Amino acid sequence: AIDIRDIFKESEKYLNKEIEIEGWIRTLRSSKRFGFIEVNDGTFFANLQVVFDETLQNFPEVEKLPISSAISVKGTLVETPEAKQPFEIQAKEISLLAPSDRDYPLQKKRHTFEYLRTIAHLRPRGNTFNAVFRVRSLAAYAIHKFFQDRGFVYVHTPIITGSDAEGAGEMFRVTTFDLTNVPLHENNQVDYTEDFFGRETNLTVSGQLEAEAYALAFKRVYTFGPTFRAENSNTPRHAAEFWMIEPEIAFADLTDNRKLAEDMMKFLLSYVMEKAPEEMKFFNSFIDKGLIERLENIVNSDFECITYTEAINLLQKSKEQFQFPVKWGMDLQTEHERYISEKVFKGPVFIIDYPKDIKAFYMRLNDDENTVAAMDLLVPGVGEIIGGSQREERLDVLEKRIEEMGMKKDDYWWYLELRKYGGVKHAGYGLGFERAIMYMTGMSNIRDVIPFPRTVGSAEF
Numbered sequence: 001a002i003d004i005r006d007i008f009k010e011s012e013k014y015l016n017k018e019i020e021i022e023g024w025i026r027t028l029r030s031s032k033r034f035g036f037i038e039v040n041d042g043t044f045f046a047n048l049q050v051v052f053d054e055t056l057q058n059f060p061e062v063e064k065l066p067i068s069s070a071i072s073v074k075g076t077l078v079e080t081p082e083a084k085q086p087f088e089i090q091a092k093e094i095s096l097l098a099p100s101d102r103d104y105p106l107q108k109k110r111h112t113f114e115y116l117r118t119i120a121h122l123r124p125r126g127n128t129f130n131a132v133f134r135v136r137s138l139a140a141y142a143i144h145k146f147f148q149d150r151g152f153v154y155v156h157t158p159i160i161t162g163s164d165a166e167g168a169g170e171m172f173r174v175t176t177f178d179l180t181n182v183p184l185h186e187n188n189q190v191d192y193t194e195d196f197f198g199r200e201t202n203l204t205v206s207g208q209l210e211a212e213a214y215a216l217a218f219k220r221v222y223t224f225g226p227t228f229r230a231e232n233s234n235t236p237r238h239a240a241e242f243w244m245i246e247p248e249i250a251f252a253d254l255t256d257n258r259k260l261a262e263d264m265m266k267f268l269l270s271y272v273m274e275k276a277p278e279e280m281k282f283f284n285s286f287i288d289k290g291l292i293e294r295l296e297n298i299v300n301s302d303f304e305c306i307t308y309t310e311a312i313n314l315l316q317k318s319k320e321q322f323q324f325p326v327k328w329g330m331d332l333q334t335e336h337e338r339y340i341s342e343k344v345f346k347g348p349v350f351i352i353d354y355p356k357d358i359k360a361f362y363m364r365l366n367d368d369e370n371t372v373a374a375m376d377l378l379v380p381g382v383g384e385i386i387g388g389s390q391r392e393e394r395l396d397v398l399e400k401r402i403e404e405m406g407m408k409k410d411d412y413w414w415y416l417e418l419r420k421y422g423g424v425k426h427a428g429y430g431l432g433f434e435r436a437i438m439y440m441t442g443m444s445n446i447r448d449v450i451p452f453p454r455t456v457g458s459a460e461f
């Protein structure tokens with residue numbers, strides 16, 4: 001059988017010829033003497049219409065087939081100039097490949113996204129999730145293409161690590177210990193020397209530290225893999241398991257970093273619009289009106305950039321009522337981030353030079369000694385989509401920061417050593433892959449852009 005995708009992409013090759021397709025029934029309606037089936041085989045977003053009539057030897061069975069039955073169809077592809085679809089198959093033979101029970105949960109009527117999360121194993125068969133996950137696949141490819149075309153080396157950083165890359169303590173432990181019988185030191189601390197790795201280990205929160213090591217060997221590298229955060233944030237934007245893209249560039253400062261992030265975002269959005277036009281049109285009509293026009297504008301304009309201090313001034317001057325009072329030194333909350341990107345700039349905006357006390361230990365201290373060379377990219381609808389910085393390359397300053405933050409220098413010995421041997425200035429950032437998918441599809445919950453999401457209190461599938 002041929003793919004429905006090929007029929008849509010190269011219909012001239014198949015018109016007025018006998019062809020065979022196989023797929024699942026999306027809809028079926030029939031009258032006494034003829035009927036219509038919309039078939040989808042997963043290779044293309046649109047369904048292919050099949051018409052059949054009572055000359056089919058098994059007409060009475062076909063007419064009653066439940067939705068989601070798998071069938072194969074032999075027939076002639078004909079043009080239908082008056083219809084919504086440009087062509088259809090006039091069936092000569094329809095056979096059942098796999099039956100479907102009548103209680104199939106995804107009947108034609110619309111379902112809420114909340115309900116569809118409870119059937120995560122079936123939801124990719126519907127339009128919305130079919131579109132989301134094809135876009136997700138294309139976006140992943142686009143990321144690799146962007147970096148590979150620019151000579152970046154793809155580094156596989158470890159999933160299980162001994163370090164806390166963000167120093168924020170939001171890690172999932174990895175252990176072979178039986179929780180009912182954990183060996184303890186005399187001081188009642190867990191004795192990890194008897195554990196599998198002989199030390200305390202966790203799932204990675206970021207591949208950045210290892211990426212830095214490789215950037216200082218390859219100049220330009222990137223990671224793209226799963227990361228894990230045990231944040232107790234039950235929001236539409238946080239997942240416990242998410243994918244992150246982390247480029248790291250040597251001989252580069254924050255401005256180079258920002259430029260790279262902007263180019264990458266623009267490439268990613270254009271790539272997906274070009275390669276998934278049907279899916280993007282669907283999002284534009286049913287999920288987020290005006291999406292395509294907005295994304296096109298973003299691709300064609302420069303991203304804004306303001307300092308954290310400027311952002312605080314903007315917030316303090318605004319007439320908006322914020323839940324969290326605005327004050328220099330505070331971390332920006334989602335409401336502040338959204339106000340700045342949605343109301344003030346109405347587009348992507350970088351915020352740079354944050355107070356050092358609210359940012360990670362590895363960010364480069366600015367000359368004012370109060371702020372660090374950090375950058376967050378905020379976008380309307382999502383908020384923070386990228387977090388990055390120029391890294392502290394000065395060993396003494398970095399050691400001081402680690403101590404100030406109450407972290408142990410020993411835990412970071414190899415990271416510190418990078419500064420001793422040609423530790424040139426370098427910078428990088430992390431793009432939350434799911435947040436990028438939310439941004440380009442208009443989907444508003446992270447649970448709806450991950451096939452089987454892992455969030456607080458939920459790991460059913």
Ligand code: 4AD
Pocket residue numbers: 165166205206207208229231237238239240242244246247384385386387388389428429430431432433434435446
């Ligand atoms: O800002 P974050 O924590 O930065 C880092 O991890 C750095 N090590 C990155 C780097 O400089 N190489 O995370 C980066 C991005 C965020 O901007 C956000 O898009 C996403 O990762 N992110 C999450 N996405 C979903 N669920 C979560 N719990 C996330 N936490 C961060």
Ligand code: MG
Pocket residue numbers: 376384386387
């Ligand atoms: Mg961040």
